[in-house]
Amino acid sequence: MAEPDRFPPATPAGGQTKADRWRRQREREDRAARWAAVCFLVAIVAALSLFAVYVSGGQVQLEGLALFVAFAGVGLGIAIWVRVIVGHEEVIEERYPMRSDDAEREAFEELYEATLGEAGVGGRRRFLVRLLTGAGASLGLALLIPIRSLGPGPENDLFRTEWDAGARVVDAEGEPLRAEDISPDQVVTVFPEGATGSADSQAILVGLRTDVETDLRQPTVDGIVVYSKICTHAGCPVGLYRAAVGELLCPCHQSTFGVYNGAVVLSGPAGRPLPQLPIALDDDGYLVALGDFVEPVGPSFWNMTRGGGS
Amino acid sequence: MTTTDEPRHRSALDDVARWLDDRLRLAEGSRRYWRKAFPAHWSFLIGEVALFSLVVLLFTGTFLAFFYVPDTRLVVYDGPYVPLQGQEISAAFDSTLRLSFEVRGGLVMRQIHHWAALVFVAAITVHMLRVFFTGAFRRPRELNWVIGVLLLLLAFGAGFTGYSLPDDLLSGTGLRIGYSVLLGIPFVGPLIGFIGLGGEYPGTDVLGRLHILHVMLLPAGLIGLVTAHLVILVRQKHTQKPSRKATNDNVVGEPLFPHQTLTSLALFAFTIAVLALLGGLFEINPVWLYGPYEPFQVFAPAQPDWYMGWLEGMLRLWPNWEFTVLGLTIPSTFLPGVILPGLIFTVVGAWPWIDARWITKDHDEHHLLQRPRDVPLRTGIGVGGLVFLLSIFIAGGNDVLASNTSTGLQTITAILRVATIAVPFLIGWIAYRMARGLKENELAVTAADPTRTEPASGPPR
Ligand code: HEM
Ligand code: HEM
Ligand code: FES
Numbered sequence: 001m002a003e004p005d006r007f008p009p010a011t012p013a014g015g016q017t018k019a020d021r022w023r024r025q026r027e028r029e030d031r032a033a034r035w036a037a038v039c040f041l042v043a044i045v046a047a048l049s050l051f052a053v054y055v056s057g058g059q060v061q062l063e064g065l066a067l068f069v070a071f072a073g074v075g076l077g078i079a080i081w082v083r084v085i086v087g088h089e090e091v092i093e094e095r096y097p098m099r100s101d102d103a104e105r106e107a108f109e110e111l112y113e114a115t116l117g118e119a120g121v122g123g124r125r126r127f128l129v130r131l132l133t134g135a136g137a138s139l140g141l142a143l144l145i146p147i148r149s150l151g152p153g154p155e156n157d158l159f160r161t162e163w164d165a166g167a168r169v170v171d172a173e174g175e176p177l178r179a180e181d182i183s184p185d186q187v188v189t190v191f192p193e194g195a196t197g198s199a200d201s202q203a204i205l206v207g208l209r210t211d212v213e214t215d216l217r218q219p220t221v222d223g224i225v226v227y228s229k230i231c232t233h234a235g236c237p238v239g240l241y242r243a244a245v246g247e248l249l250c251p252c253h254q255s256t257f258g259v260y261n262g263a264v265v266l267s268g269p270a271g272r273p274l275p276q277l278p279i280a281l282d283d284d285g286y287l288v289a290l291g292d293f294v295e296p297v298g299p300s301f302w303n304m305t306r307g308g309g310s
Numbered sequence: 311m312t313t314t315d316e317p318r319h320r321s322a323l324d325d326v327a328r329w330l331d332d333r334l335r336l337a338e339g340s341r342r343y344w345r346k347a348f349p350a351h352w353s354f355l356i357g358e359v360a361l362f363s364l365v366v367l368l369f370t371g372t373f374l375a376f377f378y379v380p381d382t383r384l385v386v387y388d389g390p391y392v393p394l395q396g397q398e399i400s401a402a403f404d405s406t407l408r409l410s411f412e413v414r415g416g417l418v419m420r421q422i423h424h425w426a427a428l429v430f431v432a433a434i435t436v437h438m439l440r441v442f443f444t445g446a447f448r449r450p451r452e453l454n455w456v457i458g459v460l461l462l463l464l465a466f467g468a469g470f471t472g473y474s475l476p477d478d479l480l481s482g483t484g485l486r487i488g489y490s491v492l493l494g495i496p497f498v499g500p501l502i503g504f505i506g507l508g509g510e511y512p513g514t515d516v517l518g519r520l521h522i523l524h525v526m527l528l529p530a531g532l533i534g535l536v537t538a539h540l541v542i543l544v545r546q547k548h549t550q551k552p553s554r555k556a557t558n559d560n561v562v563g564e565p566l567f568p569h570q571t572l573t574s575l576a577l578f579a580f581t582i583a584v585l586a587l588l589g590g591l592f593e594i595n596p597v598w599l600y601g602p603y604e605p606f607q608v609f610a611p612a613q614p615d616w617y618m619g620w621l622e623g624m625l626r627l628w629p630n631w632e633f634t635v636l637g638l639t640i641p642s643t644f645l646p647g648v649i650l651p652g653l654i655f656t657v658v659g660a661w662p663w664i665d666a667r668w669i670t671k672d673h674d675e676h677h678l679l680q681r682p683r684d685v686p687l688r689t690g691i692g693v694g695g696l697v698f699l700l701s702i703f704i705a706g707g708n709d710v711l712a713s714n715t716s717t718g719l720q721t722i723t724a725i726l727r728v729a730t731i732a733v734p735f736l737i738g739w740i741a742y743r744m745a746r747g748l749k750e751n752e753l754a755v756t757a758a759d760p761t762r763t764e765p766a767s768g769p770p771r
Contacts, residue, residue: 100337108337111344119568143369149414150376 032084036077043073158304159296161228162195163277169205169226169287172196176286179221182207185243189229192289200297202229203277204238204248205287206259212246217262218278219290226277226289227263230298231255233270248274271300347563348570349550353444355577356437362581363430364536368529370423371472377413378475379405380521382514391598399602402477402517406597422589427472429585431465431617438462442661442692445680446549449673452662454546457539459659464531466617471524473615476595477517482603483612485520486511487625491647496638512605552678561677611709620699623706624650627727683752686745694738701730 046069053062100108121129168176170193177188186207195201208214208223216225227248231238236252247256247266255268263274275297278290296304331337348354381401387394389404390411399407409416438458441447447455470488474481489511492503508515547561556562564570588594600609614622628646632639657664666673669687682689704711705726712719 096335098335099332100335104337104341105331108341108344111341115344115565115567119572146373146415146419149416 029085032080036080036085039073039077039080041073043070043077046070046073158301161292161297162192162198162201163203163289163292164192165289165291166282167192167194167289168282169193169203169279169289170196177205178285179224179281179287180285182224184209184223185241187241190226200230202237203227204229204241206241206248208246208260212260215261216276218276218294219280220276221279221281221287224279224287225259226279226287227257227259227274228277228293228297229274231270232265232272232274232297232299233268235299238274344567345565346544346570347548347561347565349548349556349561349563350569351551353440354548355573356433356440358574358577359581360430360433360437361536361540362578363426363433363585364532365578366426366582366585367423367430367468368533370419370426371525371529373419374409374423375525377405377409377416378402378521380475380517382477382512382517394598394601397602400477400517402475403597403602406476406478410598418586418589421592421594422585423472424594425588425592426585427469428615428617429581429588431469434458434462434465435617439692439696443682443689444549445665445670445676445685445688447662447665448670448676449662449666450546450675451542451549454539454542455662456659457535457542459655461532461535461539463655464528464535468524468528468532469615469617471520471528473595473618474520475517475524476597477603478595478597479600479603479607479609480595480597480612480614482512482605483608484614484618485516486605487622491625491643494641494644495648496640496644547677549677549679556678558675558677611707611713613707613710616703619703619706621647621651621706623702623704623708626708627702627705627723627730629727683745683748686742686749689745690738690742693741694734697737698730698734701726701733705730 046066050063050066050070053059053066099105169190170176171188171190174191174193174196176193177190182188182205184207188205190203190205191198192201203226205224205226208225210223220226227238229237229239231250231252233250233253233255236250238248238250238255238257240249240251241247241259242249242256246258246260248259248263249256250268250270253269255270256266257263257270257274258266262276265271265273272295275293275295277293279287280290282288327336379401383401384398385401385404387397387399387404387407389395389407391407394407406420409420411417441455441458470484474485489503489507492506493499495502504510506516506519507513508519548563550556550561550563553562564573601607613619624646625643628642630642631645632642634640665688669691670685682692705723708722708726709719711717712722715722
């Protein structure tokens with residue numbers, strides 16, 4: 001069955017002579033040419049005005065505008081040119097299947113076989129190819145070795161922070177803190193004394209309310225807990241404290257950690273609690289660490305549970 | 311050569327090839343190029359040596375760039391090199407020392423990089439001489455000649471910027487001289503100098519800029535132009551020495567596979583091998599001995615890398631003519647440092663047209679190579695030009711020469727001045743006469759014995 005012709009040829013418009021249409025088309029093109037010329041002129045002016053802007057000290061909005069006008073002018077001028085003056089035209093290109101014709105393919109395969117024979121490795125001496133490949137692969141490996149020079153191994157560094165037994169807990173200004181300085185629901189970003197600003201030792205100190213039951217995993221001082229401030233998900237600083245519900249919230253992907261229950265994950269993508277710092281008071285009444293965090297801080301890594309042996 | 315009847319079993323490689331052909335229709339093109347002819351003459355391999363050295367430069371350079379710090383700010387050296395411990399040096403020099411003494415494998419990379427730079431420029435130069443003296447630049451290859459000259463300029467630029475990076479005493483001196491030459495250009499010199507360095511010499515931005523030129527812009531230019539060079543080469547096919555078989559209408563040579571592929575692979579391996587040997591066993595640019603750059607220090611003899619020698623020599627030979635016309639001062643560095651090199655590069659770049667217009671008076675397409683004797687005038691000019699470059703190159707070492715021969719520096723310089731002007735003409739003329747003699751002899755022999763078939767090198771001119 002013949003398909004119905006979905007694209008019948010256009011019937012010629014009636015009532016117009018060929019000359020009429022030709023003249024109208026000419027006028028349209030002339031108008032378009034004038035507009036395109038205007039666009040290019042505007043672009044020239046805008047481009048040159050950049051010099052003036054630059055010489056008079058530069059001004060960001062004017063620079064942006066002038067560049068915009070210049071490029072938009074060029075673009076618009078060309079667009080008018082191609083759409084109206086050049087007009088529409090259709091070319092038809094033949095397509096062929098991407099696979100080479102069988103004859104072509106066979107011809108190449110034959111040539112390949114023959115030249116492999118010529119190379120002396122068609123049959124018995126394949127081992128030459130194998131050995132050369134082996135040499136190339138070994139050299140490739142040898143060339144990768146210098147990559148090892150780029151940095152030291154991780155050694156123990158992921159298992160250690162600057163916290164140590166006896167290290168005083170100080171705030172971001174380096175001031176040591178006493179237990180009585182901290183009121184319930186207060187949070188302070190703290191560091192070990194001498195390492196303020198340290199990326200891996202940053203911790204968050206929270207004053208707990210006394211009327212809430214706690215379930216903590218480390219020795220602590222009346223109503224004060226210190227957790228690593230580095231999110232165990234992807235390492236953002238856990239910056240927000242919602243005192244009403246006792247949750248630390250990480251702003252990056254919204255993990256929440258319950259400060260009354262040893263910072264266990266309450267919601268969000270983090271995979272484990274924030275490590276808690278064991279703390280005590282020293283003889284002068286200042287908060288001190290009893291040692292480093294027991295687990296590695298920050299995002300997890302493959303061998304974290306095997307321990308670094310520090 | 312073994313061909314066996316047992317069918318090769320399909321390997322994974324075959325499957326990959328078929329998979330690719332299913333998508334990219336590769337069989338026809340592959341078959342066309344699989345047996346592309348490469349004229350088998352060693353002189354055609356020099357360009358490949360340049361290519362392979364460039365590859366080595368790119369790889370070793372990338373390694374260096376992971377450590378190098380383009381910063382002139384001062385730091386206190388606390389590395390393992392005892393004589394400099396506690397001294398204030400630039401962060402750039404510090405990073406070079408770290409590369410040399412602390413980074414495992416760093417020193418060998420640095421030395422291979424530097425040797426590769428020297429070999430690279432040497433290979434390009436010899437390659438260019440082969441193209442020149444065989445007339446391989448003639449139509450249709452003028453474009454590749456011009457691209458080649460641009461490549462040579464970029465290579466000089468890469469060498470100069472690279473050499474300036476470590477910020478040691480020697481590199482700073484080279485930079486100082488380059489800057490001074492720049493400063494001498496009338497009207498725009500000082501502006502260009504200040505724009506280039508971000509202020510008055512030495513400025514604080516200079517290393518950062520040299521670095522980005524050296525590791526990004528110049529390599530990008532080199533890679534782009536080499537690609538164009540090779541695409542044009544494939545399009546035009548190689549030239550060849552004329553023989554009974556090799557004519558202007560064919561290319562006679564070894565096929566791409568397996569012969570040329572294996573030859574090139576071997577050459578690649580040899581190039582790396584030699585560069586590794588040089589870089590491993592022969593110390594080069596031991597910057598720790600030169601010490602950090604201080605604008606008020608210099609040491610003698612101060613010698614640049616070899617390919618800068620001729621520019622340096624020109625500055626040393628030029629008389630101290632410094633004159634002021636109409637309030638415009640022309641420093642004594644301007645003519646030898648800017649105009650003469652500019653002129654030389656222009657003449658070299660325009661050579662294919664100069665050659666066609668005035669020397670061979672031949673604008674036809676040529677694919678057969680000439681021998682130096684076939685065009686005596688070109689050979690004479692080429693040899694003369696080479697001798698000129700050689701003698702200003704020697705002048706670049708006038709201080710070394712003076713101390714080694716215990717002659718006064720002024721005397722040496724005076725002799726070299728005369729030599730630089732007279733000797734090139736003399737030797738160029740001798741070369742011209744010899745080429746003519748050889749050619750005429752040959753013509754006489756052929757004329758006397760018409761049965762001898764002469765290589766088809768066209769009518770004598
Ligand atoms: C044609 C290309 C090149 C040439 C002629 C060249 C030449 C040089 C030279 C002569 C030096 C001084 C070496 C020394 O300290 O003894 C150098 C240094 C250096 N090159 Fe290149 N080089 C080229 C390409 C590259 C590329 C592609 C890169 C990086 C992508 C690179 C990165 C470096 C670096 C970082 C240094 C400073 C190393 C140091 O001395 O501490 N080079 N180069
Ligand atoms: C980075 C530098 C360069 C590379 C990697 C390079 C590479 C090559 C290679 C591989 C060939 C093939 C034939 C042969 O090796 O002789 C070639 C041909 C050619 N090169 Fe270069 N070249 C470089 C620089 C130059 C320079 C400086 C010139 C001249 C000023 C030049 C002019 C030519 C010409 C005219 C040909 C065609 C000659 C023929 O077909 O016989 N090249 N180049
Ligand atoms: S980094 Fe804290 S939730 Fe993702």
